């Protein structure tokens with residue numbers, strides 16, 4: 164039986180349109196924005212769960228509710244069966260530190276730390292000794308092909324290399340879940356594909372649970388075990404790449420893969436129709 168590691172039950176989150184804007188602005192009369200509108204879903208341990216949607220559809224809000232960087236207005240978020248709303252501040256910090264890693268589009272590295280010390284950061288705050296954390300950070304840098312730049316500083320590296328450091332930093336603490344918010348979107352197309360390949364290689368090796376937000380359907384199809392499509396705060400379809408391509412729930416969903424070569428997934432489906440195991 165497949166096991167769900169994260170579960171959302173009827174999660175809502177709305178924002179006042181005047182948040183962050185001037186008082187007395189015209190926005191005050193507008194209704195609240197439903198960034199998350201009755202989201203229920205289960206994420207299975209070991210899958211790459213990709214969230215896709217137009218800008219403003221609620222992808223980042225959804226991702227950030229998974230580690231409570233954003234607290235839902237109502238509903239429950241469960242991690243390994245435990246409601247995050249029941250954790251105190253210390254337990255929440257510990258959960259984020261050890262169980263739910265995050266990789267950002269902006270890399271978010273520490274400029275004044277070497278690459279090695281950036282990767283070792285999570286171990287340092289967990290109290291791991293210097294020798295041990297350097298050993299583990301080095302091993303992780305080897306996995307992402309960057310052991311040779313361990314002593315350099317982030318500004319000396321290309322964007323792709325910096326994001327590999329970001330990935331190594333998130334992975335070194337061995338989190339059960341990795342949240343990735345448009346993590347490869349700032350990279351040029353070739354480097355972006357390399358990073359996708361690296362993630363797939365690491366995933367084949369480690370079978371972590373990855374939740375990955377992207378605008379790009381091609382990336383979603385390449386990476387996703389399942390893909391969730393968001394529209395105006397709602398989940399409009401959740402399924403495997405094959406499901407979504409062969410039975411898009413609406414024109415909005417179909418719009419996402421207009422211009423994307425979907426033949427590989429359509430082929431998979433048509434083989435499934437005619438091919439039967441011989442044993």
Ligand SMILES: Nc1ncnc2c1ncn2[C@@H]1O[C@H](COP(=O)(O)OP(=O)(O)OP(=O)(O)O)[C@@H](O)[C@H]1O
Pocket residue numbers: 178179180182183196197198216217218219220221222223224225378
């Ligand atoms: N702090 C906030 N205050 C007010 N409104 C917000 C806030 N954060 C998000 N929103 C609104 O909630 C909705 C969902 O935003 P969210 O950032 O989750 O969407 P998104 O799909 O990730 O967009 P993008 O792809 O552009 O990052 C949008 O209408 C956005 O303007």
